[in-house]
Each structure stands twice: as C-alpha cells, then as structure tokens.
Amino acid sequence: MKDLSLHVMDLLQNSTVVDSSIITLDIIDSIKDNIFKFTITDDGRGMSKEFLSKVTDPYSTTRTTRKVGLGLPLIKMNSEHCGGGFEIESTLGKGTKLTFWFEHNHLDRPPMGDLAGVFVLTIAQNEAIRFKLNYQTDVDTFEFDTLEVKEALDGMSLNNMDIIKMLREMIEENLKEIKAND
Numbered sequence: 001m002k003d004l005s006l007h008v009m010d011l012l013q014n015s016t017v018v019d020s021s022i023i024t025l026d027i028i029d030s031i032k033d034n035i036f037k038f039t040i041t042d043d044g045r046g047m048s049k050e051f052l053s054k055v056t057d058p059y060s061t062t063r064t065t066r067k068v069g070l071g072l073p074l075i076k077m078n079s080e081h082c083g084g085g086f087e088i089e090s091t092l093g094k095g096t097k098l099t100f101w102f103e104h105n106h107l108d109r110p111p112m113g114d115l116a117g118v119f120v121l122t123i124a125q126n127e128a129i130r131f132k133l134n135y136q137t138d139v140d141t142f143e144f145d146t147l148e149v150k151e152a153l154d155g156m157s158l159n160n161m162d163i164i165k166m167l168r169e170m171i172e173e174n175l176k177e178i179k180a181n182d
Contacts (some may be wrong), residue, residue, distance in 0.1 A: 001114025004038070009122060010071040011040050011098060016126045018044030020095070024132040025119070029180055030104065032138045036181075037101035047090040055088060075100050077131070082106040101174075112181040116171035118147045119144075125166075133171070140178040144171060 008025065015023045020042040028037040047055065055072055076086040083103035090096040102109045123131045123146055133144040146158065149167065156163060175181075 003111050005113035005115045005118040007075045009118040012122045013161045015040060015044060016040035016129060020044035020129055022130045027135045029137045034104045035101055036104045039099045043095040046092045046094050046096055048092050052090050072075045083110045120164055120168045124164050127158050135175060135180055137178045137180055142174040142178050
C-alpha cells in the first residue's frame with residue numbers, strides 16, 4: 001500500500017465486520033521520540049488463540065470471498081522493515097487490540113496519506129459503530145468521537161455528503177494545528 005492511511009482503512013474495516021460497537025484509533029506521531037505508532041482497538045468478536053497465532057499468515061483469513069488476507073501481513077512487514085514493530089492481542093468474545101509502529105524518520109516509512117478522508121469515509125459507512133480518534137503529536141492531542149458528533153448533529157446522518165465534507169475539513173484543520181505528521 002502506498003501510504004499509511006490505506007493500511008489504517010483496511011485495518012479499520014477488519015474491525016467493522018466483527019460486530020464491534022466501539023472502535024478506537026490512537027496515533028502517536030512524535031518526531032522528538034522518533035516514533036509513529038498506531039493502535040486500533042475494537043470490542044468485536046475477537047479471535048481464538050489458534051487463529052491469533054497464524055493471523056499474519058497471508059493464507060489465514062476469515063473471508064469467504066477470497067482465500068488470501070494481506071492486510072495484517074503487509075503492515076507487519078512494513079513496520080518491521082522501518083525499524084518498528086507489530087503486536088496483536090485478542091480475546092474471543094471481547095475484542096482485539098492491534099499496534100504497529102515505525103521509526104518516524106525511517107527513509108522507507110510510507111507517508112501518512114489522507115487519514116482524515118479515510119477515517120470519515122469509514123465512519124460514514126458504519127454509522128452504528130462509535131469511532132474514536134486520538135492523535136497525539138509533540139505539540140498537542142486531537143480527540144474526535146462520533147458520539148459527540150452525532151449529538152451535535154441532532155440526528156443528521158453521517159453519511160450525508162455535506163457532513164462528510166465538513167467532518168473531513170474539521171479533522172484536517174485540527175491535525176494541521178497540532179502539526180500532525182510534519
């Protein structure tokens with residue numbers, strides 16, 4: 001994948017199809033500490049210990065439409081190639097926590113890409129799920145919660161093009177203010 005936002009989109013999609021009611025994306029973007037760290041946590045079905053042990057094998061997938069699952073193996077390979085790492089924890093019936101990180105200044109680290117666009121489109125397609133984004137930089141932290149957004153919109157759909165545009169711009173502006181991915 002060309003950029004990190006595409007990895008994030010793929011991994012968020014994994015969490016949306018496992019009966020999650022809350023999905024949280026935490027990002028630590030620290031030039032000072034030379035780390036770019038992503039954690040995706042969901043309260044979905046979780047995985048058995050047996051499946052978890054082989055989840056980074058491209059031929060292990062729960063999908064019935066194809067026999068290959070590349071999202072986790074690719075992000076594991078990319079993060080380890082860029083001086084980072086990959087960890088996944090899961091409990092059957094309770095959810096999954098996926099963490100991957102990169103050396104921030106690693107020459108081969110993919111660029112962030114359109115995180116705001118990916119995040120907003122994911123939440124617009126999954127209105128029944130509560131999404132939280134916590135993005136921390138050396139400057140400050142930006143927090144976003146669809147529960148608060150839905151309350152402010154007083155019943156308007158998140159899948160409305162005007163709302164999608166407004167949310168994307170709001171997230172982009174806030175990330176710019178905290179100097180995200182500089």
